[in-house]
Amino acid sequence: MTVTSGEEEGAVGGVQIQHRSRMVLPDFLQSVNLKYVKLGYHYLISNLVTLFLVPLILVTLIQVFQTTDIDHLRHLWLHLQYNLLTILTCSAVLVFGLTLYAVTRPRAVYLLDSACFRPADHLKAPFRSFMDHSRLTGDFEDSSLEFQRKILERSGLGEETYVPEAMHSIPPQPSMAAARAEAEQVMFGALDKLFQGTNIKPKDIGILIVNCSLFNPTPSLSAMIVNKYKLRGNIRSFNLGGMGCSAGVIAVDLAKDLLQVHRNTYAVVVSTENITQNWYFGNKKSMLIPNCLFRVGCSALLLSNKPADRRRAKYRLVHVVRTHRGADDKAFRCVYQEQDDAGKTGVSLSKDLMAIAGGALKTNITTLGPLVLPIRL
Template sequence: MNKKTSCKVYLIDFVCYQPPPSQKCSKERVLKLSRQHGHFTEDMLDFMKNFMERCGIGDSAYLAETYLNQSYKPSMKDARREVEMAIFGSLDMLLGKTGVRTDNIGILVVNCCLYNTAPSLCSMIVNRYKFRENIISYNLVGMGCSAGLRAIGLAKQLLKVLRLITDRSNKLLVKTGAPQFICIDSEYRKYYRKLLHRERSFQIPDQLLVPRRRSVLQLYHPRRRHTGIVGVTINRDILAAAIATITPNLTTVGRLILPSMEEKLLYLINYIARKLLPMLNIRPYIPNYSNAIDHFLPHVGGKPVLDDLQKTLRLSDDVMEPSRMTLYRYGNTSSSSVWYELAYVEAKGRTADHGDCNPWTDEIDQFPVNLVDCEPVPVDFAPSNCNDTSL
């Protein structure tokens, strides 16, 4: 970045981590291990079985090493090893692929949706790769699937306001999901694990979670919005909350990217009418985003969210293909899922060329797969009573 292009932010390249084949785990094996570990009731195991059959995840997704053991006794050591495998594996590929030297990286932003430790993940990376002593680092944790967007927004703002990053420095963004073991503090961990084994709404997120040289992308309009209540429980309100969050973001971005004045005018008239005449219950005008967007890559979340999003925005099956295939193959990788979707698009030859580091390279010809229609995911249960201290 230089002074002439200070308002433009480019992505040199990206990579996605692919766990070793030994960590592939079918849904049947997940249930077998869950029963073997002895932490779940039969009622909960039945719920897990029904959920996994309908959640859109295939039989080639990955599971943490610690969960694959005969006995499930997670520890901080296991969590650290899982994070190191994903982060170091990705960074080794990225640095090798781009040829960027670590002493030319001036900003480091790391986000992980739940895992928080001391020393921080930033410190772990800086020490491993011997980054320069004056590197500006930020460690973002506890923001769930939205952490990636926040990290991108932070990186853009840093590149715009920190004038000292006007040399050949680059910004490194590391995005990772949550390790299988969650540690906040000892008392909360005991409480959370009891909820995990007894409350269905705590099971859903646990099951789903699984510079301008040759730049491949340019960042234009990062937008984010916070809605909902703090926590990791999911209940029947998830669909409404997801759409309620996405709709205002599309409203904001729509006026910036809609290609024709006609679309913008129709959009504006509809927006004003709904604000001034709420009693008429005017339906929101859904612009034809395909005129402005080549690839629509929503966070994979889960099958119900993708289904409702597709219906609300009137998106075709082809448009939703990268998201559904990413959910099927890799599950919900939290804040990094969009990058797996982008890698899918590249592997299909629909955008920039892909290389050997693409996690889809060896099997892209097998996709898309036909997803058998199934019943809705069972999220029609009451919200958890998280204030119940008797657990």
């Protein structure tokens, strides 16, 4: 900010005050947007080989044309005329190679838009309301209530998270009908917003992938969406269950592979979790943690492999790296659905969860790093 120099004079209590403001030079260092510096550096390093080769090729061509006279070029043309078969063979091989490359090269996958469902305000569950409802159910001991209160305070959740309609009742009513109602509300809400924002007709969707770990009814959640929006009969629909918090990335990876096979189509990926039938009403602490962490929500992604969508796409999918630690027993049981001693079903989170997740993340980043770093060895 620049301040204009000048003088201001005034009298306060008979005392004359003189204020001088000096010229402040702009801070050019802060005015530089480091994002563009980083972007320029990335482009420079990524295209370093091209920047060296292009001038070298130009200099070589100039030298060739300067040292070659017209007679040499005429003799070369006559030689090519008498070797027409060789030229045709080379041309055919070149055309075949270019065609093979165009057919087999990976198709670009674009993210056109995304949408998230936001529930109604009456479904909000601030901390005080959450604790009052937990106390009124009569299922939790005092130590369990205190444990949940501490988890809420340290979880990082805000006061504007949501729980499903059935959990606002006293006592709660976790029925199959209520669970279906929750699933329909969140999925259809996110998809309505997605279709409205992109002006894509549901009939244009060729691939549908839904992931929800703990609620997998029959008909499936993907079938519920097909029925609601009357999607076309040859749609490729998939319903992923029991795959935990990584199901969203797994679904995107599956959509990417399918878009490599099926040309000029759209893929929708819906990610959600159902709370109604998976609330834990026991007193085992490791199974109480999900009550404090998981809330109502749903997201929907619209992916495309159409070249015409490149201009309006928000992102292009470049790499998907998956790391599976299921072969390790501790990793396999770190998030485990089971029954406690009283026969109440819930999801248990192991105390080793953070260490196991950190190890998986380290392996994943080690694999992903060489793919995205500007200098590749």
